Amino acid sequence: MTEGIMTYEYDRDAWVVEINGYQYTLFCGELFELIVGQRNIPSRLELGKDWYIIMEGNVPFDLRICNVYHIYI
Structure with a gap:
């Protein structure tokens, strides 16, 4: 797995992950x-x-489009 930064891209109306540029x-x-x-x-x-x-245990978690999240993908 690789660590990346997940941000919301307004132009794409989608979440994107940045890995190594x-x-x-x-x-x-x-x-x-x-x-x-x-x-x-x-x-x-x-x-x-x-x-x-949806996190483990089937728990929903709302994403805030102004936040940055660190993830492994």
């Missing part, structure tokens, strides 16, 4: 690990009215 668009159903403190939490990207992820 390259950007990759993420799609619904995309799997990754969200880094929270010292934990890596298995997550799946989803889109309803807004973007969110």
Whole structure:
């Protein structure tokens, strides 16, 4: 797995991950690990009215488009 930075791209209306200077668009159903403190939490990207992820235990987590997230993908 590779660590990357996940940000919201307004022009694409999509989340993108940057790894080694390259950007990759993420799609619904995309799997990754969200880094929270010292934990890596298995997550799946989803889109309803807004973007969110489903974390382990089937817990939803709303993404804020102004935030930057660190992930392993």
